[in-house]
Amino acid sequence: MNKIQVLIVDDEPELRESIKLALEREDFGLPVVTAEADNGAKALQMFSQTKWDLILLDVRMPEMDGLTTLKKIKEIDPSTFVVLITAHGNVQDAIDAIKEGAYDYVEKPIQAEKLSEIVRKALDAREMVSKIAMSNPIFDDDIESDMVGGSTQMRQIFDLVSRLTKVETTVLIRGENGTGKELVARAIHFNSPRKAGPFVAINCGAIPVNLMESELFGHERGAFTGATERKIGKFQLANQGTLFLDEIGELPPEMQVKLLRVLQDKTFMPVGSNREVRTGSRVIAATNRNLERMIVDGSFREDLFYRLNVMPIFIPPLRERLDDIESLVSRFIEKFNLQHKRKMTGVSDESLKAIKHYGWPGNIRELENVIEHAFIVENSSTISLASLPQQIQAAAKTTAPAPGVHVESALDFEEFKEKAEREFILAALKANNGRINQTVAQANIPKNTLLRKMRKYGIIAKEFFVNE
Numbered sequence: 330m331n332k333i334q335v336l337i338v339d340d341e342p343e344l345r346e347s348i349k350l351a352l353e354r355e356d357f358g359l360p361v362v363t364a365e366a367d368n369g370a371k372a373l374q375m376f377s378q379t380k381w382d383l384i385l386l387d388v389r390m391p392e393m394d395g396l397t398t399l400k401k402i403k404e405i406d407p408s409t410f411v412v413l414i415t416a417h418g419n420v421q422d423a424i425d426a427i428k429e430g431a432y433d434y435v436e437k438p439i440q441a442e443k444l445s446e447i448v449r450k451a452l453d454a455r456e457m458v459s460k461i462a463m464s465n466p467i468f469d470d471d472i473e474s475d476m477v478g479g480s481t482q483m484r485q486i487f488d489l490v491s492r493l494t495k496v497e498t499t500v501l502i503r504g505e506n507g508t509g510k511e512l513v514a515r516a517i518h519f520n521s522p523r524k525a526g527p528f529v530a531i532n533c534g535a536i537p538v539n540l541m542e543s544e545l546f547g548h549e550r551g552a553f554t555g556a557t558e559r560k561i562g563k564f565q566l567a568n569q570g571t572l573f574l575d576e577i578g579e580l581p582p583e584m585q586v587k588l589l590r591v592l593q594d595k596t597f598m599p600v601g602s603n604r605e606v607r608t609g610s611r612v613i614a615a616t617n618r619n620l621e622r623m624i625v626d627g628s629f630r631e632d633l634f635y636r637l638n639v640m641p642i643f644i645p646p647l648r649e650r651l652d653d654i655e656s657l658v659s660r661f662i663e664k665f666n667l668q669h670k671r672k673m674t675g676v677s678d679e680s681l682k683a684i685k686h687y688g689w690p691g692n693i694r695e696l697e698n699v700i701e702h703a704f705i706v707e708n709s710s711t712i713s714l715a716s717l718p719q720q721i722q723a724a725a726k727t728t729a730p731a732p733g734v735h736v737e738s739a740l741d742f743e744e745f746k747e748k749a750e751r752e753f754i755l756a757a758l759k760a761n762n763g764r765i766n767q768t769v770a771q772a773n774i775p776k777n778t779l780l781r782k783m784r785k786y787g788i789i790a791k792e793f794f795v796n797e
Contacts, residue, residue: 335383345367352445370392501639508692527568546564671704674711
């Protein structure tokens with residue numbers, strides 16, 4: 330993709346022009362190319378002829394209104410990202426739009442800053458979905474294809490994700506920052522029967538405590554000082570879709586009780602309301618925290634943990650999946666060639682050696698930033714060692730790190746112990762072809778302890794079965 334194609338659908342020429350100018354002035358990384366339609370019928374005709382990265386669609390229009398147009402667009406291609414334009418304060422239009430699969434909505438009069446923020450988020454989400462479709466082998470008949478995530482660990486995760494797309498189970502994704510927890514959550518959503526519904530994400534660590542309840546459940550007008558209008562919460566916006574609760578370990582104790590009730594009863598009460606609202610959303614949570622340790626010290630509820638941990642997924646850090654590094658580097662080079670209009674062909678042998686020897690405390694996110702850094706510094710068509718950050722260059726002079734051990738994480742005894750424990754269980758199961766009783770006997774570990782640890786780390790015994 331070397332440009333962003335946006336279709337603006339509104340019956341007001343002045344509004345279409347102002348949106349066009351606002352988008353063209355903003356830096357989205359690629360040039361924005363816009364086209365216009367003054368009604369839904371014309372928009373559908375243009376939709377059938379071109380693949381649009383984003384459609385901005387007014388609700389109230391002659392010939393065919395926006396909600397009808399949205400339904401028809403989603404029937405043709407459910408993956409299309411649509412942002413609805415609604416009248417100020419028209420909450421019902423926003424709710425209806427989200428239910429029909431709109432990514433988000435923006436209110437009139439449109440503020441350029443708010444529009445740019447929503448468009449940027451929609452384009453980021455679209456890129457994420459596209460990346461999932463390209464990189465995840467479980468959605469391709471040829472699972473031996475050379476794709477990102479070809480290591481044994483990631484193939485096990487892809488297989489688990491594939492099974493989770495067929496059920497409604499609550500999922501807890503665990504792993505260090507930067508390992509791709511949200512990417513896995515989106516893979517589950519966009520390849521499940523819920524894919525036509527919204528994927529709504531919220532970072533529990535980024536919302537002030539006094540606003541968390543309103544963000545999750547919404548509030549009525551006048552519910553508290555500053556509540557000048559009714560607000561729809563994330564649980565209602567995610568109805569018939571998926572609600573992704575990132576950094577669930579940061580959720581305050583008082584909100585943990587309320588979340589537990591929603592998971593149990595599928596109902597909640599907006600702030601300032603005396604009516605219960607039913608939600609049909611699926612919850613996927615993620616954390617980089619040690620929730621078991623938090624349960625012991627009383628900062629995380631044990632009953633909530635078991636509600637969330639029905640199906641755990643443990644994403645290994647990048648330093649434990651070195652087989653994926655070359656593919657990831659190639660993918661990022663491809664991405665930044667488009668973004669920066671370069672023709673970088675690859676990395677030098679010594680650069681690749683340094684990249685593989687580095688510990689990657691920031692995981693995939695750090696690797697992506699390092700490759701973009703090289704694009705800015707490097708003048709030739711190959712990423713050289715000199716164009717990498719100093720800490721990566723230093724890694725070229727060291728021997729490869731021991732699998733699963735990184736100097737920073739090793740300073741935390743509990744984290745080190747958990748990683749060693751997980752590797753021990755994996756090795757024991759592999760040595761005994763996944764047979765639990767045989768593993769218990771040979772590894773000298775109580776059966777109940779083994780089963781509990783396997784649940785904790787998302788380890789599935791049958792993945793080690795070998796036909797003899």
